[in-house]
Amino acid sequence: MNKLKLIIRREFNAKVRNKSFIIMTLLAPFLMVAMGFLIFYLSKANDSKLKTIAFVDESKLLTENAFENSETVHYLDLTKLGMKAAKEEAEKQEYYGLLTIPKQDSLELLAKDIHFYTQKSPNMMLVESLEKKIEDNLRTKKLHQLDIDVVKIKSARIRTDLKLSNFTGEKTSKLINGIKIGFGFLAGYLLMMFIIIYGTSVMRSVIEEKTSRIIEVIISSVKPFQLMMGKIIGNALAGLTQFAIWIVLLFVLSAVASAVFGVSMSEMQRAKVTPEQMEMAKEIIGNDKIQTLITEVLNLPLLQMGILFILYFLGGYLLYSSIYAAIGAAVDSETDTQQFMMPVMIPLMLGIYVGFATVINDPHGTVATIFSIIPLTSPIVMLMRIPFGVPIWQIALSLGLLIATFVFIVYMAAKIYRVGILMYGKKASYKELYKWLRYKG
Amino acid sequence: MKDLLVTKDVTKKFGEFTALNGVSINVPKNSIFGLLGPNGAGKTTLIRIINQITMPDSGEVFLDGNKLKREDVHNIGYLPEERGLYKNMKVGEQAIYLAMLKGMSKRDAKANLKYWFEKFEIESWWSKKIQELSKGQAQKVQFIITVMHKPKLLIFDEVFSGLDPINANLIRDEIIQLRDNGTTIIFSTHRMESVEELCDHIALLDHSNKILEGNLIDIKKEFKNNLFEVGLHTSDKLALENEIKEKFHVSEASFKSLEDDLKLNIQLTPNDTSSELIQYLSNRAQVNHFVEIIPNASDIFIQAVKNNS
Numbered sequence: 001m002n003k004l005k006l007i008i009r010r011e012f013n014a015k016v017r018n019k020s021f022i023i024m025t026l027l028a029p030f031l032m033v034a035m036g037f038l039i040f041y042l043s044k045a046n047d048s049k050l051k052t053i054a055f056v057d058e059s060k061l062l063t064e065n066a067f068e069n070s071e072t073v074h075y076l077d078l079t080k081l082g083m084k085a086a087k088e089e090a091e092k093q094e095y096y097g098l099l100t101i102p103k104q105d106s107l108e109l110l111a112k113d114i115h116f117y118t119q120k121s122p123n124m125m126l127v128e129s130l131e132k133k134i135e136d137n138l139r140t141k142k143l144h145q146l147d148i149d150v151v152k153i154k155s156a157r158i159r160t161d162l163k164l165s166n167f168t169g170e171k172t173s174k175l176i177n178g179i180k181i182g183f184g185f186l187a188g189y190l191l192m193m194f195i196i197i198y199g200t201s202v203m204r205s206v207i208e209e210k211t212s213r214i215i216e217v218i219i220s221s222v223k224p225f226q227l228m229m230g231k232i233i234g235n236a237l238a239g240l241t242q243f244a245i246w247i248v249l250l251f252v253l254s255a256v257a258s259a260v261f262g263v264s265m266s267e268m269q270r271a272k273v274t275p276e277q278m279e280m281a282k283e284i285i286g287n288d289k290i291q292t293l294i295t296e297v298l299n300l301p302l303l304q305m306g307i308l309f310i311l312y313f314l315g316g317y318l319l320y321s322s323i324y325a326a327i328g329a330a331v332d333s334e335t336d337t338q339q340f341m342m343p344v345m346i347p348l349m350l351g352i353y354v355g356f357a358t359v360i361n362d363p364h365g366t367v368a369t370i371f372s373i374i375p376l377t378s379p380i381v382m383l384m385r386i387p388f389g390v391p392i393w394q395i396a397l398s399l400g401l402l403i404a405t406f407v408f409i410v411y412m413a414a415k416i417y418r419v420g421i422l423m424y425g426k427k428a429s430y431k432e433l434y435k436w437l438r439y440k441g
Numbered sequence: 442m443k444d445l446l447v448t449k450d451v452t453k454k455f456g457e458f459t460a461l462n463g464v465s466i467n468v469p470k471n472s473i474f475g476l477l478g479p480n481g482a483g484k485t486t487l488i489r490i491i492n493q494i495t496m497p498d499s500g501e502v503f504l505d506g507n508k509l510k511r512e513d514v515h516n517i518g519y520l521p522e523e524r525g526l527y528k529n530m531k532v533g534e535q536a537i538y539l540a541m542l543k544g545m546s547k548r549d550a551k552a553n554l555k556y557w558f559e560k561f562e563i564e565s566w567w568s569k570k571i572q573e574l575s576k577g578q579a580q581k582v583q584f585i586i587t588v589m590h591k592p593k594l595l596i597f598d599e600v601f602s603g604l605d606p607i608n609a610n611l612i613r614d615e616i617i618q619l620r621d622n623g624t625t626i627i628f629s630t631h632r633m634e635s636v637e638e639l640c641d642h643i644a645l646l647d648h649s650n651k652i653l654e655g656n657l658i659d660i661k662k663e664f665k666n667n668l669f670e671v672g673l674h675t676s677d678k679l680a681l682e683n684e685i686k687e688k689f690h691v692s693e694a695s696f697k698s699l700e701d702d703l704k705l706n707i708q709l710t711p712n713d714t715s716s717e718l719i720q721y722l723s724n725r726a727q728v729n730h731f732v733e734i735i736p737n738a739s740d741i742f743i744q745a746v747k748n749n750s
Contacts, residue, residue: 006541014529213525217586220492220519221542422494424523435456 003222004230011205011234016241025242029249033257051096051126054078056086058103059110061137073126087117097122099130107142177388179297181360184384187309188355191316191380192348198239198317199324199344202231203337206328206421215421224418232321300387308386308395315402316379319409320344326413329420330428351380363388373398375405412437445470445625446491446594451500453486460486462649463500468594468627468642473620475636475657475738476629478646479746484629485522487646488596491627492519505593515544518592522599522629524583526571533567536586543590550589557585561611576603584612588619595619596627601635613639633739643738645745652749657738664736664744667709670694671722672730678702681726688721698730706734 015021054076055062067075076095078086083100090098097118104110114134116127143150206228209215218227327340354377358368363385372382372390378398382390419436420428446468453461461483468474478484489495491502493514502509504516527535533554540550558564561581571579580603588595597616601609616639620626628640636643636657643660645653653660671694675681682703685691690708698704703726709718715733722728736744 003542006538010538014527018529209527212528213523214527216494216521216523217519217526217539217583218542219494220517220521221514221539422489439455 004226004233007222007227007230008234008237011231012237014205015201015235015238021238021242025245026249029246029253032250033253036254037257050074052076052093053097053099053130054086054090054093054095055099055101056081056083057101058083059101061101061110061134061141067133090117091119094119101134107138107145111138176297176300180300180363180387181384183300183305183387184359185355187313187383187386188352188380191313191383192352194239194243194313195317195320195348198235199321201239202235202321203324203328204334205231205235206325206417207331207334210329210332210421210424219421224421225414228322228325228414228417232318232325235321236317301389305386309383311399312379312383312386312402315399315406319375319379319402319406320348322406322410322413326416326420329417330433332424336428347376348380351377355381355384359384359388364390369394373401375401378402415439443469445505446627447503448487448491449501449503451487451490451497451502453483453490453495453497459649461490461497464646464649464651465500466644466651466654468625470625471620471623472641473616473626473628473639475640475643476627476646477631477636477643477738477742480631482646483649484646485598488519488521488598488627488629491594491596492517512544515590516593518543518587518590518595520583520587520595520597520600522602526579526583526586528572529570531568531570532574532582535571536582536589539586540590543592545590553589553591554585557589561585577605577608580604581608581612584615588615592624594625594627596629598629599631600628601630601632633737633742636738640738645742647746647749650749653741653745660741661735664741665733667711667713667715668734669707669709669715669718670696670730670732670734671703671705671707671728672696672698673703673705673722673726674700674729675702675726684725685722689718696730700729704730 049072051072052074055067055078057077057079069075073096078089078098081089083102086100087098097116100115100117101110102113104113111134116122116130140150143153209218323344327337327344330340331337351371354367354371358365358371359381362368368381368385371377372385373394375398379402382395382398386395415437416433419439444467446466448464448466450463450465451461452459452463464483464487466474466476466487476484476487486495490497491509493509493511504513530538536554537547537550540553541547545553558567563578563581566574566578566582571582574582584600587597595616600612600616604612613635616626616628628636630636640657642655643653643657644651655663673681682691682705685705685707692706692708694704694706696704707718709715719728719731722731
């Protein structure tokens with residue numbers, strides 16, 4: 001049997017049979033689901049308390065257009081008590097707040113003289129919605145005063161929605177951009193997490209072979225390069241297995257939990273967005289638009305995205321994990337790895353932050369373009385840009401550079417690895433590593 | 442082909458440091474070959490080159506008459522000084538994995554392992570993890586893993602370290618048996634008594650150079666210098682001692698005996714023979730003890746290294 005295969009299988013088995021790996025694989029989805037439910041219930045508990053808002057309306061602003069009670073807010077008319085007594089009453093009864101609308105000569109003056117009293121600092125969202133309601137009422141009243149037909153005004157409001165498309169005729173919408181950002185960022189973020197978790201695991205495995213002193217026994221049978229690649233691939237496979245199990249478990253668990261607790265997934269989703277965002281989303285989408293959205297998602301270059309995702313994912317992971325392997329070979333214990341971790345973390349972080357900062361604003365801007373071509377950040381930034389459609393030459397250049405760098409880094413890492421694994425009790429410095437790179441054979 | 446392994450002018454540098462300087466050794470087939478030298482002499486580097494762990498800057502290595510090639514790792518078994526096993530892996534599984542890396546099929550590996558486990562009576566360890574074994578027990582497993590693929594050439598670096606005398610004897614007997622069955626063994630150690638006991642041939646490295654190589658008996662003949670240890674029974678000890686001192690170069694000797702009044706080391710010149718000496722002594726006293734002092738491996742080691750510096 002091929003030696004590389006043997007090594008991959010051993011590394012894979014060593015990883016997946018590890019107790020902490022098994023526990024993490026099984027426990028993580030439970031924790032995630034539990035967390036989701038916790039957040040959902042907490043936010044619900046926060047909202048569900050009924051708020052009573054009293055009002056004193058001396059201008060009869062609300063007589064024609066009264067505020068409707070909602071599930072969470074009740075309005076209570078205390079106009080009869082008068083301003084002063086109403087205030088005392090509201091405080092005594094511990095109402096959430098008191099809205100006072102005094103009598104004024106003109107609507108303009110009145111608009112500046114409405115107060116809202118509360119015990120504690122008020123919920124800003126609630127204040128905004130009150131303001132909006134009052135403004136609506138004032139506007140309707142003013143229109144009446146000016147003798148303008150409200151119905152006509154309403155019918156004169158014409159909504160526009162720019163139909164976006166590129167010059168080749170493909171239609172796009174504003175919302176699809178959000179989805180593209182979502183896709184891209186999820187991919188970039190996943191890659192970063194994968195690199196950090198499983199790169200570290202490659203490094204640990206190298207250190208373990210050094211400390212258990214088995215390394216020399218093994219490399220008297222296989223080439224160090226084979227051993228290094230076997231480790232990198234074996235750990236990646238273990239990682240992919242873990243991810244796959246997580247995804248399956250997450251689906252199953254959410255389904256089970258939803259059934260048991262009677263919470264639908266969509267409700268959970270809604271719990272995470274504020275009512276404001278919901279309204280915005282509704283305004284933008286409109287129910288009829290969901291259909292177009294689905295077609296648009298399906299119209300995304302999904303196959304191309306999938307292939308490029310795999311290429312960049314592999315390229316990025318292999319590139320970084322071989323650096324991790326070299327670091328593992330250069331040190332004697334995990335505590336010594338700190339000084340070498342910075343050069344790994346900086347480009348990763350840079351990729352994520354630059355991606356977040358620039359791709360949202362302009363996926364094809366100069367900064368985003370450059371960072372999606374520079375090899376160490378390209379896997380992350382390019383993954384974020386791909387859903388927006390990247391010119392072929394940029395992908396080719398970026399992939400070409402990534403592969404060239406990958407070959408170069410793996411070559412260097414293998415050199416450091418080969419020398420490093422046989423060095424015991426020697427504290428490696430960058431100077432030392434440079435020396436190792438110049439050793440022949 | 443008389444020699445199983447030949448290195449020719451092997452040179453290896455690490456940066457400015459020369460680890461091996463044109464080292465040539467010839468390891469005869471079916472022998473136990475002691476590779477000796479002070480710390481840092483280059484033994485480990487040479488062994489790693491033979492194992493193709495590192496490549497020489499110049500020079501060549503031949504195994505069984507052919508230039509060393511990648512597949513030859515299957516023909517070599519190596520027990521490094523810095524050795525160990527995966528702590529979390531079960532003994533049997535680990536041994537099979539390492540044997541398969543040496544090119545064995547899974548079935549052969551299992552069969553060979555079974556043979557060795559029965560021989561050492563350690564069948565019960567099969568499903569144990571290495572971390573559950575003592576250091577000595579782990580060493581036994583490590584020995585089996587080194588030899589189980591039946592290589593032509595075995596390389597042992599400090600094979601007895603960490604073993605108690607019983608297990609050390611067990612391993613020693615196995616090494617001798619392996620040699621008798623046709624395996625060639627390179628044996629690197631600092632323990633000179635085991636060199637004395639086991640090695641047919643030796644090579645001595647010092648400061649990156651080979652300074653001595655050959656059959657151990659030939660080397661001993663070369664290093665002996667006509668020194669004899671004698672024990673004499675006489676009535677006039679002082680007179681006899683003075684008489685001998687005038688004729689020979691003499692030094693004080695100490696050994697255990699029942700009734701020797703005079704114990705001496707007598708140095709002969711190359712012109713003298715031992716029979717002349719014994720004649721001379723027996724004319725003057727009763728000779729109870731007469732031994733030629735043959736240098737042991739340790740003496741040779743110290744002498745050769747001293748001469749080299």
